[in-house]
Amino acid sequence: MKSIGVGVIGTGYMGKAHSVALKAVGTVFETALKPVCEMICATSEAGAAEKAAAYGFKRSTADWRVLVADPAVEAVIIASPQRTHRDIALAAIAADKPVFCEKPLGETLQDSEVMTAAAEAAGVVNMVGFNYIRTPASQLARQIIEAGEIGRLVHVRAEHTEDFLADPETPANWRTREASSGALGDLSPHIINAVLRLIGPIESLVADIQTVHETRPGPDGPEKVENDDQGHFLCRFANGAMGSLTFSRVASGRKMGYAYEIYGTKGALRFDQEDQNALWLCDSDAAPGREGYRKILTGPEHPDYQAFCLGPGHGTGYNDQIIIEARDFLKAIETGRPRWPTFRDGCDVNRVVAAVARSNQTRNWVTVGDLHA
């Protein structure tokens, strides 16, 4: 048994989630490497100290460079705003420290490529945070596909839709301003990552994007919304399958609409994150008159479930996905072998996002591989 000091940059939504995961992962997975919550970084010294106490970290700082340089910090988790990812990651890589970066990797495809090149050149363990694809159900989906249980893939429909900006009266905020991503930059990466993982590389696509609510109430009257509310694209995968993907922050009633339907020549799969403990499988083994979609409840026989609970159907939740990420990050550090998804995988997602934006501008099909920063 060995311990490793970890520093977390960011104390918001994801900073807290990673802190919880660091506390729990050693017990849930009984990992060889036990993480220690060494230092946390917020935007002010007082705020950082408060969060260190609240989350159970030994020390705190308002300067991420201090955290990255601290000798007791042996690994870095970046959960700060997207625009800061590049500089922090490059500093951690320069310091030869394993680095975990929240999605989306870089603010631009160029940033992501620079980060990826640096990490690979340095041989530093690197990972990106795509948590949703780590549920036991989505891992099971991948197993089923890889085992050929639904045959050759022919079509996927997928979406990441939420409704937090569905109401036109919701005031303008940081999310609706240029410095932030719209639905394309913020939400689509999760589901693009999912289809890349489950189906394979995307060759080409054609997209359409829209700002549904062009203005929102601002402090001084109507304020222009500076990024997109929704969009969708058609694509062709390298393996010949067709895809249709949607992303939205104005999909009324959708709270966690990370969902996919995958059709193959021998069966089909359906999943919706709003019921994350079930995977629907239609296979071709059923007797005549007995065919249909079967609701498989996740349980100990499915990937990574048993560490959480011995009872099938008892269920895992959002934070458990982050605990699985933490286990993989620790395992990569322990073994020195990268674990999916690496910066390169994150970069692949950014490339598809860039292709979507390009296609929306050109109103044409775009070959994804042609896109480089």
Place this chain on the structure above:
Amino acid sequence: MKSIGVGVIGTGYMGKAHSVALKAVGTVFETALKPVCEMICATSEAGAAEKAAAYGFKRSTADWRVLVADPAVEAVIIASPQRTHRDIALAAIAADKPVFCEKPLGETLQDSEVMTAAAEAAGVVNMVGFNYIRTPASQLARQIIEAGEIGRLVHVRAEHTEDFLADPETPANWRTREASSGALGDLSPHIINAVLRLIGPIESLVADIQTVHETRPGPDGPEKVENDDQGHFLCRFANGAMGSLTFSRVASGRKMGYAYEIYGTKGALRFDQEDQNALWLCDSDAAPGREGYRKILTGPEHPDYQAFCLGPGHGTGYNDQIIIEARDFLKAIETGRPRWPTFRDGCDVNRVVAAVARSNQTRNWVTVGDLHA
């Protein structure tokens, strides 16, 4: 009370469905005009006579011209193969007889335009058979949208997917040969009709179509499949909403995948024909913490339900949709006023289908209104 003699051309799937509807409609809806099953037309005299006895028609013929010309046949229902629609419809119009034509209207956009022009010039009652949109649930969807209950429409996802050719080992048959339509011609019209009815006209679209199984077992070895298995398109509606539609005959596990999700600024709707007696509504009236999709079971307070049954949740089925069509056709004849969907509405569907084919060829966005035969 008055009776009207009806002739049905075609004794297959839809010919039988219309025969059942003619028998039941007068009692279900207690219509003023009671239809009489006067004559039925099949491809052989013997077959026609057999079906007349089986379905309860007075007379039979193997020549549709005889049926159209018969003085006791006062209205004509065309349920024969698509390539025959044009000639029969033109003859019925020339004979000044009300005509109901199964979908899709004409084999080509040009045929449909000719049929529409003829019917309108003659002032003959004309209708097209889009039965699925007539369920109480889908009629309720339209009421909800028109009443503004879900606000301004922003996105629709819709599909008509089935799996009757999902298995690559299913032999080649008439459906896979050039004379027949693929999924685009056969299945997409239903769901295109639905979105035109629920959302409004489509302005432009970009499409992708695929023949998934390029050959199938034929009588003399592998036989080339001559039409498409699946496809999808993105579109913009005249009212600004975005749409994403899919059609497939290879969607494993989908039996009657006529489904839509419609998002508005104040709520959303979901429907799946596989559970045709439920409409899911998310509205914005719920108290905080009480929001969600509500499963509305169709009942007597919803359009056209009460004639079938006084109990909510007791449910209507496939044939009941055809009975509703029959009621509308009789009502149009009785009043001399056309009832939706007329040939013109069927023609609008054909135009979108043609635009999808065009976009697939040109690999570009297509403006639907530009398409004419």
Place this chain on the structure above:
Amino acid sequence: MKSIGVGVIGTGYMGKAHSVALKAVGTVFETALKPVCEMICATSEAGAAEKAAAYGFKRSTADWRVLVADPAVEAVIIASPQRTHRDIALAAIAADKPVFCEKPLGETLQDSEVMTAAAEAAGVVNMVGFNYIRTPASQLARQIIEAGEIGRLVHVRAEHTEDFLADPETPANWRTREASSGALGDLSPHIINAVLRLIGPIESLVADIQTVHETRPGPDGPEKVENDDQGHFLCRFANGAMGSLTFSRVASGRKMGYAYEIYGTKGALRFDQEDQNALWLCDSDAAPGREGYRKILTGPEHPDYQAFCLGPGHGTGYNDQIIIEARDFLKAIETGRPRWPTFRDGCDVNRVVAAVARSNQTRNWVTVGDLHA
């Protein structure tokens, strides 16, 4: 091909449903015996004449004795209030005419026993109307059980719940007065019939019944409710299985809550009439990690579906159940062989209902077979 004149007594909910079924059944099932709507009986001459015109009957009467005696009426359908069932049925039997009686058979167990004895002594074709058990899905449930696909049965939970009297402000009406049945007499027979058909005879039971709303608004102030609103019972079946059944007219939100869950040693079944075109099957054939409930959509390979529609998942509805009943009644007449459920089967249901009432009074377990009028 032969025709048979049918008389229908009653023009309410069920009278209309049977009229629709008589019109459609010959075409749907292409029966050898084609029914003719000969005469209909209502409570007034004018009302009967109006309904004859509306429903398409040749003649009408306000006197059921006239109908039963009419030589052109060759078979009788009783869809009048329960208290009239006995006398009409006995008259039809005396006239040696096949008789179909709506459920519940007699007003009391004694009436039912008298009716059954008379019908059997006369050798007249006799049937009772339990329509819900005739859906393709519930017929499939029986096939699955009989084939042993879910093994030896160990537990069933079932209910017939609706909410038409859930609101305490709903005024008193004929349903809440002594002359009528409460939930026990009105609703429980359907689901008792279902479990007798699917599981087998009930040996013993213990019950509890309640009038939830003791008074309701009446014309002159609060009026006492004279029958029960809800109840439930535990039972043991002859085959050793345990059962738990509920009936209610005050189950808020339940519209057609005719539902069952049946557990066996090798699998389980679930059904809910509110989604009548699906049967959920959990079998033990699934590979490890692939177990779960499968949603089977009814289709042409399931009992009685194909006559309605060739497409799976297209769905049947309430009236289609009545058409299946009509087919069975015609078949019984044609062949002279009784078809389930006969008066004897209806009597068995009455006996369980009587046992429930007895157990509620005595507050003890009751042996069903001990009950006789």
Place this chain on the structure above:
Amino acid sequence: MKSIGVGVIGTGYMGKAHSVALKAVGTVFETALKPVCEMICATSEAGAAEKAAAYGFKRSTADWRVLVADPAVEAVIIASPQRTHRDIALAAIAADKPVFCEKPLGETLQDSEVMTAAAEAAGVVNMVGFNYIRTPASQLARQIIEAGEIGRLVHVRAEHTEDFLADPETPANWRTREASSGALGDLSPHIINAVLRLIGPIESLVADIQTVHETRPGPDGPEKVENDDQGHFLCRFANGAMGSLTFSRVASGRKMGYAYEIYGTKGALRFDQEDQNALWLCDSDAAPGREGYRKILTGPEHPDYQAFCLGPGHGTGYNDQIIIEARDFLKAIETGRPRWPTFRDGCDVNRVVAAVARSNQTRNWVTVGDLHA
């Protein structure tokens, strides 16, 4: 901020779950009192040491008396077999240490009464582990009921059903021997606790219990099964509502069938632990034609959700329920005020369990309050 040393007795399923919860609770809820994993107790020294390392405890022991007596252990969690609960709890109480005991409280009603009396006499903080009722969804159910949103309660149907012994070929094991509880003792307490919490006290009940598989494969041939496989009971609550409850370990296909349906005069609720992040609500506020069950996804506006995640629909899981328990235990210690459910609440559950056993023996209705050890 203050820390408190905690000792955990038991290293199985629940021992691990509590260990994970102790690690995470301080960060998830940012509690004032931060627990320290001080000592863990297993059945052997080696096993205990191994688990201490695996779960991250400072020290270990094979003697629970050592743990209870250790001065650094300031609170005790009992997650050992049921037969040990009494002695450990009495020792902890004698040592004046807060004690949390897994359900069911005592092996017999008498044990539970002794434990309760001791804890109350000593004024020691005491709690019982009924985790399922702590999901945000079930807490929300209670809020809705208490606010009167579904009116006066009239009926509840509830179950705790699983299928781990459904297969008759599953060999005999500790669960099927006399020393252990059957489905009544093991599974029913969870759902009895739920209805006591949601509906209120049970006044009387009538029950039926069954051992479905009387023998199972044993090491030396068929071995007698010494406890029950399934059972159910009808009951009346003090507030007049009726209840029907089922418990089973042989319910094929049910993995975590902790489920309830609660009907009131103004609405209804439905919940199934297999989809623990949703609560179905039917309220009476819907406009005519818009009524139905609404699927509410749990989110930050619901009890205890926000500490886990800021996004609605993102979901909590099994371990999160244990974390909520840990928070409540810490809060009770911090404030000196008991938090539901105390030993007294656990004792109430035992009393109902005893009444079920009694009614099964006597074949009569039993008044719950009459039962005392």
